[in-house]
Amino acid sequence: MSDLKEILKNLCEADGFGGLSGALDVAESYLSKYASVRRVGNNLIGEIKGKGSHTVMLDAHIDEIGMVVTSVKNGFLKVANVGGIDSRMLAAMKVTVHGKEDVRGVFCSAPPHLDKEDKVSKITDMYIDTGLGDKAEKIISVGDRITFEQSFKELAGDRVTAKSLDNRAGCAALISCAQKLSVEALNCNVIFLLSDMEEIGGMGAKTNTFSVFPDEAVAVDVSFGDTPDVSREKTGTLGGGAMLGVSPLLDRTVTDGLKNAAIQCGAKLQFEVMGGRTATNADSITLTKSGVPTGLLSIPLRNMHTPVEVVDLKDIESVASILAEYVLSK
Amino acid sequence: MQELKVLCELSGVSGRENAVRDYIINEIKDYADVKVDALGNVIAFVRGKKRAVKRVMADAHMDEVGFIVTYITDDGMLKFATVGGINVGVLLARRVRFDNGTVGVISMKPVHLLGDGEKDKMPSEDSLYIDIGASSSDEAKMAVAIGDCAVFDEPYEALGELVVSKALDDRVGCWALIDIIKSGPEYDFYATFTAREEIGAGARTSTFAVDPDYAVVIESTTAADIAGVPDDKKVCAVGKGAAVLFMDRGTLYDKDLFELTLSTAQKKNISHQIKTFVSGGNNAAGIHQTGDGVRTVAISVPCRYIHSASSVAAISDVKAVRDLSSAMIEKFASGELK
Numbered sequence: 064m065s066d067l068k069e070i071l072k073n074l075c076e077a078d079g080f081g082g083l084s085g086a087l088d089v090a091e092s093y094l095s096k097y098a099s100v101r102r103v104g105n106n107l108i109g110e111i112k113g114k115g116s117h118t119v120m121l122d123a124h125i126d127e128i129g130m131v132v133t134s135v136k137n138g139f140l141k142v143a144n145v146g147g148i149d150s151r152m153l154a155a156m157k158v159t160v161h162g163k164e165d166v167r168g169v170f171c172s173a174p175p176h177l178d179k180e181d182k183v184s185k186i187t188d189m190y191i192d193t194g195l196g197d198k199a200e201k202i203i204s205v206g207d208r209i210t211f212e213q214s215f216k217e218l219a220g221d222r223v224t225a226k227s228l229d230n231r232a233g234c235a236a237l238i239s240c241a242q243k244l245s246v247e248a249l250n251c252n253v254i255f256l257l258s259d260m261e262e263i264g265g266m267g268a269k270t271n272t273f274s275v276f277p278d279e280a281v282a283v284d285v286s287f288g289d290t291p292d293v294s295r296e297k298t299g300t301l302g303g304g305a306m307l308g309v310s311p312l313l314d315r316t317v318t319d320g321l322k323n324a325a326i327q328c329g330a331k332l333q334f335e336v337m338g339g340r341t342a343t344n345a346d347s348i349t350l351t352k353s354g355v356p357t358g359l360l361s362i363p364l365r366n367m368h369t370p371v372e373v374v375d376l377k378d379i380e381s382v383a384s385i386l387a388e389y390v391l392s393k
Numbered sequence: 394m395q396e397l398k399v400l401c402e403l404s405g406v407s408g409r410e411n412a413v414r415d416y417i418i419n420e421i422k423d424y425a426d427v428k429v430d431a432l433g434n435v436i437a438f439v440r441g442k443k444r445a446v447k448r449v450m451a452d453a454h455m456d457e458v459g460f461i462v463t464y465i466t467d468d469g470m471l472k473f474a475t476v477g478g479i480n481v482g483v484l485l486a487r488r489v490r491f492d493n494g495t496v497g498v499i500s501m502k503p504v505h506l507l508g509d510g511e512k513d514k515m516p517s518e519d520s521l522y523i524d525i526g527a528s529s530s531d532e533a534k535m536a537v538a539i540g541d542c543a544v545f546d547e548p549y550e551a552l553g554e555l556v557v558s559k560a561l562d563d564r565v566g567c568w569a570l571i572d573i574i575k576s577g578p579e580y581d582f583y584a585t586f587t588a589r590e591e592i593g594a595g596a597r598t599s600t601f602a603v604d605p606d607y608a609v610v611i612e613s614t615t616a617a618d619i620a621g622v623p624d625d626k627k628v629c630a631v632g633k634g635a636a637v638l639f640m641d642r643g644t645l646y647d648k649d650l651f652e653l654t655l656s657t658a659q660k661k662n663i664s665h666q667i668k669t670f671v672s673g674g675n676n677a678a679g680i681h682q683t684g685d686g687v688r689t690v691a692i693s694v695p696c697r698y699i700h701s702a703s704s705v706a707a708i709s710d711v712k713a714v715r716d717l718s719s720a721m722i723e724k725f726a727s728g729e730l731k
Contacts, residue, residue, distance in 0.1 A: 136620065137620065138553065139619065139620035147504045147505060148504065149485075149501065149504035149507070149512070151482065151485055151512070151515055151516075152482075152485035152486040152501055154480070154482040154483050154698075154701070155482075155483040155698040155701035155702060155703045155704075156486075156487075156702075156703070157547070157557070157702075157703055166553065167550060167551065167552050167553070167557065168552075169552060169557055169698060169703045169705060171619045171620065171621075171697075171698070172480070172482065172483055172698045172701055173617070173619075173622075174615045174617050174628070174672075174698075174699070175478070175480065175672075176615070176617075176626070176628070176670060176672045177617060177622065177626055182515075183512070183513050183514065183515060190619060190620040190621060192552070192619060192620075192697065192698075192705060193552070193553050194551075194552035194553025194554055194555035194557070194705060195553035195554060196553070196554060196632075198553070198554075199553070213488065216488065216496045216546075217496070217526075218496060218497070218498075218524070218525055218526025219469075219495075219525050219526035219527045219528075219532055219533070219535075219536060220526055220527070220528065220532065222526030223526075224488065224496070224498050224526075287503055287505075287506065290500060290502070290524075291466065291468060291470060291500075291522065292500065292502045292520065293502060293503070293506055297506065301528070302528060342505075365500070365524065366486060366498065366500060366501045366503070366524075367503035367504070367505065368503060368504050368505070369485075369486035369501045370486060371486045371487065371488055371498035371499070371501070373498060373524060373526065
């Protein structure tokens with residue numbers, strides 16, 4: 064578990080979307096110990112070859128939500144969101160602006176004499192304060208990327224909080240799975256795809272699944288964890304194990320295989336049943352070319368798309384164990 | 394400014410100022426006679442080069458805004474009340490820290506699951522909770538008890554040419570007052586580092602004990618010099634010097650002393666500005682009406698996003714506030730005013 068925590072901390076504290084490669088660099092440094100790796104654009108592909116021609120692809124998106132700069136004036140920036148961001152949380156929140164150098168920014172917050180507390184501004188109407196005055200324009204340009212800023216911290220039990228646990232938690236599960244498989248003799252090939260641009264439509268998974276065209280795939284993402292403000296039937300329990308996706312869009316055989324793998328390795332499992340689309344990369348992976356039978360495992364996560372996401376490390380371990388067992392069952 | 398970083402990163406919610414108080418006493422004990430009153434205020438008699446003709450008290454408050462645990466749910470979630478004025482908008486999705494090091498996060502319903510109209514409405518403070526990762530009430534109670542306090546868990550760091558931190562309000566004042574004490578002042582004076590300002594109880598008992606002729610309140614105040622705000626609503630501007638107050642919602646300041654403060658700043662070439670909006674309040678409210686009354690000035694560091702995890706100020710302003718406060722202490726103590 065301490066290995067996993069270290070991997071996850073380094074993945075989360077790095078930044079990664081829209082060409083920022085910090086998270087990819089961290090992922091590559093780990094994955095390359097267990098698999099042969101290559102970069103395709105801002106995607107990372109690891110491969111462990113086994114006997115035979117059957118290929119299983121495991122996918123986790125590595126991009127995070129963020130923003131792009133749309134204007135720079137007198138040290139204040141305007142921005143647009145990249146991925147779903149709840150603007151209600153932004154006042155006085157810290158960010159990192161990736162200009163010619165990385166600089167700190169803080170979302171402006173209107174003081175009480177100017178603003179009714181209940182008013183919610185659109186993100187595109189808000190400003191980020193860089194504290195740089197006129198110098199900002201020398202360092203920051205329109206189009207520069209912005210990420211949230213929050214270090215990784217341990218909570219009670221095996222729970223941790225950080226930004227971008229969506230979906231570095233999934234990336235950590237794939238790396239941990241690769242570690243387990245690297246010492247085994249495999250009857251199939253395994254592709255680990257850490258894909259870009261899930262938060263804006265899943266382009267990384269689409270194009271790389273096209274190139275790899277595996278015989279089957281499992282997407283790994285996060286899903287809603289249990290919190291008092293969301294009804295229980297919409298959430299998974301933190302610490303309750305991997306959430307197995309069940310949906311008409313997902314392949315029944317792969318799904319059953321994952322369930323059996325969980326039973327075989329004694330990993331905890333809970334179910335997430337959906338009536339159609341899963342809102343993960345599984346949706347595009349399965350529709351690639353003539354079709355890829357696809358399953359879905361999710362890690363329950365609280366406060367999704369905020370800088371204080373929360374997961375339980377035990378659930379990431381469950382996912383890693385189930386994936387490894389599933390590949391070994393081939 | 395390492396001392397300011399240390400001061401800002403200490404925890405000191407109103408009524409729980411212990412860590413800040415211990416730090417300050419340790420810093421000034423070799424320069425002053427120090428005692429602590431029944432409400433936790435630090436009262437220091439500072440020996441200057443000369444005896445004061447008039448008794449002067451300079452005040453900075455030690456406490457900061459934060460959170461107090463009111464209830465622990467069966468799921469191990471902490472319900473809380475805010476201590477001091479904090480807008481809901483700056484609470485959502487923040488990390489907080491308890492004195493024993495326990496870390497928690499303030500909940501945020503995922504944006505994906507918001508229903509009709511929820512996106513356009515701030516949640517009520519009452520609907521929020523702190524998640525410390527506990528999965529039961531018993532597990533939560535091992536780390537945190539009802540009545541425990543937490544602060545925003547954010548480091549002090551540079552923001553461009555400025556600095557960003559929790560608790561700049563009013564650790565900047567504490568820093569300035571400590572620095573004045575250590576710099577060898579001209580006249581004897583009383584320095585008070587007060588508790589519970591953020592809940593409106595600050596400085597009353599310490600002022601009663603000191604019974605000063607004059608008071609200098611060293612504070613931080615709202616600056617709204619941000620993009621999109623019209624000039625008449627900016628209140629004061631970060632980087633433009635010490636803000637001198639003529640009125641806030643607690644005090645209509647002594648006009649002669651207000652003007653004297655401005656002219657002193659001018660003569661001594663200390664960067665300064667007038668706070669141009671009547672809002673907020675500080676310890677002057679209690680101080681100026683204590684006993685038979687105390688002639689009071691307030692000198693403040695302009696601070697953007699005050700009462701949040703990320704308040705922003707300029708070090709040049711903190712130094713200007715120190716210099717102007719020091720000059721006013723000296724002027725009042727010398728007895729040159731009638």
